[in-house]
Amino acid sequence: MTQYHPLSEGEAIQFAKSIPDLFAADAQLASREIGDGNLNLVFHITEPATGKSIILKQALPYAKVVGESWPLTLDRARIESEALQYEGALCPDLVPRVYQYVPELALTVMEDLSDHVIMRRGLIERNKYPKFAGDIGRFLSHTLFYSSDLGMNQQDKKERVKQFINPDLCKITEDLIFDDPYRDAETNSFDETIRDEAEALWNDTELKLEVARLRHGFLTNAQALLHGDLHTGSIFITEQSTKVIDPEFAYYGPMGFDIGAVIANLLLNFAGQEGWSPDAASRAEYREYLLTTVKDTWTTFEWEFRSLWNDRSVDRISNTPGFQDIYVEQLLRDTIGYAGCKMVRRIVGLAHVADIDKIEDAAAKERAQRLALAIGKTLIKHHRSSVSIDEVLDIAVKAAAQ
Amino acid sequence: MTQYHPLSEGEAIQFAKSIPDLFAADAQLASREIGDGNLNLVFHITEPATGKSIILKQALPYAKVVGESWPLTLDRARIESEALQYEGALCPDLVPRVYQYVPELALTVMEDLSDHVIMRRGLIERNKYPKFAGDIGRFLSHTLFYSSDLGMNQQDKKERVKQFINPDLCKITEDLIFDDPYRDAETNSFDETIRDEAEALWNDTELKLEVARLRHGFLTNAQALLHGDLHTGSIFITEQSTKVIDPEFAYYGPMGFDIGAVIANLLLNFAGQEGWSPDAASRAEYREYLLTTVKDTWTTFEWEFRSLWNDRSVDRISNTPGFQDIYVEQLLRDTIGYAGCKMVRRIVGLAHVADIDKIEDAAAKERAQRLALAIGKTLIKHHRSSVSIDEVLDIAVKAAAQ
Numbered sequence: 001m002t003q004y005h006p007l008s009e010g011e012a013i014q015f016a017k018s019i020p021d022l023f024a025a026d027a028q029l030a031s032r033e034i035g036d037g038n039l040n041l042v043f044h045i046t047e048p049a050t051g052k053s054i055i056l057k058q059a060l061p062y063a064k065v066v067g068e069s070w071p072l073t074l075d076r077a078r079i080e081s082e083a084l085q086y087e088g089a090l091c092p093d094l095v096p097r098v099y100q101y102v103p104e105l106a107l108t109v110m111e112d113l114s115d116h117v118i119m120r121r122g123l124i125e126r127n128k129y130p131k132f133a134g135d136i137g138r139f140l141s142h143t144l145f146y147s148s149d150l151g152m153n154q155q156d157k158k159e160r161v162k163q164f165i166n167p168d169l170c171k172i173t174e175d176l177i178f179d180d181p182y183r184d185a186e187t188n189s190f191d192e193t194i195r196d197e198a199e200a201l202w203n204d205t206e207l208k209l210e211v212a213r214l215r216h217g218f219l220t221n222a223q224a225l226l227h228g229d230l231h232t233g234s235i236f237i238t239e240q241s242t243k244v245i246d247p248e249f250a251y252y253g254p255m256g257f258d259i260g261a262v263i264a265n266l267l268l269n270f271a272g273q274e275g276w277s278p279d280a281a282s283r284a285e286y287r288e289y290l291l292t293t294v295k296d297t298w299t300t301f302e303w304e305f306r307s308l309w310n311d312r313s314v315d316r317i318s319n320t321p322g323f324q325d326i327y328v329e330q331l332l333r334d335t336i337g338y339a340g341c342k343m344v345r346r347i348v349g350l351a352h353v354a355d356i357d358k359i360e361d362a363a364a365k366e367r368a369q370r371l372a373l374a375i376g377k378t379l380i381k382h383h384r385s386s387v388s389i390d391e392v393l394d395i396a397v398k399a400a401a402q
Numbered sequence: 403m404t405q406y407h408p409l410s411e412g413e414a415i416q417f418a419k420s421i422p423d424l425f426a427a428d429a430q431l432a433s434r435e436i437g438d439g440n441l442n443l444v445f446h447i448t449e450p451a452t453g454k455s456i457i458l459k460q461a462l463p464y465a466k467v468v469g470e471s472w473p474l475t476l477d478r479a480r481i482e483s484e485a486l487q488y489e490g491a492l493c494p495d496l497v498p499r500v501y502q503y504v505p506e507l508a509l510t511v512m513e514d515l516s517d518h519v520i521m522r523r524g525l526i527e528r529n530k531y532p533k534f535a536g537d538i539g540r541f542l543s544h545t546l547f548y549s550s551d552l553g554m555n556q557q558d559k560k561e562r563v564k565q566f567i568n569p570d571l572c573k574i575t576e577d578l579i580f581d582d583p584y585r586d587a588e589t590n591s592f593d594e595t596i597r598d599e600a601e602a603l604w605n606d607t608e609l610k611l612e613v614a615r616l617r618h619g620f621l622t623n624a625q626a627l628l629h630g631d632l633h634t635g636s637i638f639i640t641e642q643s644t645k646v647i648d649p650e651f652a653y654y655g656p657m658g659f660d661i662g663a664v665i666a667n668l669l670l671n672f673a674g675q676e677g678w679s680p681d682a683a684s685r686a687e688y689r690e691y692l693l694t695t696v697k698d699t700w701t702t703f704e705w706e707f708r709s710l711w712n713d714r715s716v717d718r719i720s721n722t723p724g725f726q727d728i729y730v731e732q733l734l735r736d737t738i739g740y741a742g743c744k745m746v747r748r749i750v751g752l753a754h755v756a757d758i759d760k761i762e763d764a765a766a767k768e769r770a771q772r773l774a775l776a777i778g779k780t781l782i783k784h785h786r787s788s789v790s791i792d793e794v795l796d797i798a799v800k801a802a803a804q
Binding site for chain 1: 570572610622624720724
């Protein structure tokens with residue numbers, strides 16, 4: 001089994017048994033492949049007799065999207081497992097445990113989290129997660145701080161940049177987030193009812209210039225080790241627990257890209273409440289919850305990031321008076337700009353979100369799409385002059401009141 | 403000879419003879435070691451009968467500075483030879499030809515340029531180099547453009563970032579340029595007559611904040627493949643020819659760091675004219691030449707960089723209206739800021755320049771030191787609001803008139 005090939009379920013079971021200290025040699029195991037089959041195989045291995053379970057995630061050497069298939073490096077499995085281990089060392093309660101990584105099979109053996117739900121689904125069901133903002137704020141502050149020049153030896157950081165060079169996965173982001181939505185690209189996908197919105201994007205010179213700036217930061221700013229794809233589909237959640245999964249897009253980039261991803265996905269659900277809330281009062285109430293979560297996410301991040309900076313910085317020069325404030329203000333601006341980009345691409349670009357696409361009522365869906373675009377575009381255009389996270393809340397509230 | 407060891411002159415000759423197509427098998431060769439012995443061995447190999455000659459440059463596994471010795475990776479020989487080959491493919495007339503690189507010996511065999519002089523010495527002798535600004539502007543525009551996300555495939559660029567991860571040599575810059583001069587560091591070296599200036603640096607909060615910003619760019623901004631140490635001691639020159647040597651500090655960093663290095667070293671010589679010009683009229687005249695060269699360097703760089711952008715960009719999005727102007731303005735600001743940093747460190751930091759240190763008249767030397775610091779500090783404080791290279795000339799002229 002040492003040469004790369006996609007595992008069968010039988011092989012997955014056989015492999016699971018071979019892992020030391022997980023199952024007894026004579027254990028009776030069952031396997032169910034639960035991946036979407038586009039990028040990875042995901043085997044859910046269970047031992048009914050004991051209730052024990054694990055996940056085997058194996059990268060496939062291609063990506064299947066809208067019927068097409070293009071080659072995609074297996075090296076992303078290494079990047080994902082190494083990123084999980086980095087994150088797990090800092091926030092062991094916030095990521096799945098990695099039991100083993102098998103490079104030749106591009107296979108990671110990890111903790112089963114099936115007692116959690118995917119956060120996107122939880123938000124669509126209008127659940128509330130009181131611990132989320134604190135958890136994700138801690139995840140962001142710790143993973144970003146400790147991988148940056150502030151929190152780790154600056155020569156070691158350069159070796160880590162090398163470790164996480166990730167051209168194939170970055171290319172997906174560069175195309176689908178920063179490029180295609182702003183031109184009439186074949187990969188775009190949007191409802192004909194909002195063609196006017198798509199065409200407005202393609203002709204909005206001011207907007208495109210701001211996106212070009214943000215894209216340039218994504219291409220060049222090796223600030224911290226990012227998760228790289230931190231939407232609510234990459235988060236498993238319960239009321240008591242938050243687990244960040246799937247860091248295969250990890251690379252050294254601008255911190256605001258990760259923070260912005262979280263905020264964008266909360267705001268996409270905010271827009272989606274056009275379709276999910278049963279009435280105006282409950283819509284207002286759930287939106288209030290979402291905006292509070294946006295604010296608490298940033299506030300927790302900022303507070304913990306500044307605390308780490310004050311207490312754990314390895315970089316004497318970063319204590320130059322005024323530097324921390326300048327740095328954090330720039331983070332807020334980046335966060336807001338990238339949040340905007342991540343909203344726009346989910347409405348007109350290739351990959352959408354269920355928060356909006358699964359709305360059955362066509363008029364509500366269209367309202368949600370236009371609202372998400374209005375918020376996203378305003379965030380992008382406004383980002384370089386932002387000074388407070390409250391502005392994001394104001395932008396969302398005003399757009400929803402239109 | 404395949405295991406690393408510092409070569410003897412005899413071994414250097416033996417090695418030179420083994421290189422195909424350079425010397426005849428029975429050639430009579432002579433060798434002279436002309437390195438400074440601190441970082442590298444440099445063997446000048448000549449064949450008196452034909453006049454043919456080459457250089458063998460071998461990295462030593464340590465750096466010797468002020469009597470101390472610290473280990474330094476031999477990998478820098480690979481980085482230097484690969485950077486020379488990259489530069490040579492773009493500007494074959496502006497770098498020495500590399501005949502061979504021998505990784506196990508950390509040895510590069512290259513063109514002998516001993517018909518040229520080191521530019522620093524040429525400027526101290528008050529020579530003029532009419533081709534220099536055009537040559538170095540072309541070198542900077544081509545090497546920086548074609549290694550950036552503007553001029554090369556953006557996925558290949560990420561692999562090249564990996565190829566040029568260079569922690570040891572970057573550490574030298576980070577310490578000696580961006581850190582030590584701004585505190586009472588043991589490595590600093592300055593004349594007691596200007597202790598007031600050094601102490602003023604250590605207590606100048608505004609200045610230190612700007613340096614912290616510029617240092618942050620050096621640490622994180624993977625914009626282009628830099629030479630990384632482009633002072634006038636890294637340039638061989640004649641009236642007809644310019645050759646850039648010694649790119650062992652090459653890494654992916656902010657373009658302005660290289661452009662600023664050239665400008666800083668012209669301005670250090672400008673300050674040094676306190677000691678080298680025989681009278682006020684000739685001082686004014688040579689300074690005018692230096693400032694014209696500063697301006698022409700930037701202007702040639704900008705013109706050629708914009709031409710490459712317009713004609714050779716591989717990045718469609720970089721053609722978004724307005725983006726080029728924003729980008730070039732930021733380059734100018736970075737250039738001016740880094741130029742300032744590179745001036746300050748040559749007066750109070752560890753490594754000085756002969757343009758100032760070799761001035762024999764103590765009063766003239768002190769005036770030159772204070773002038774260089776005045777220009778450098780003003781450039782640093784002013785850099786973020788700059789809009790034209792003319793401001794650099796004004797700053798120098800005004801400081802010299804004090």
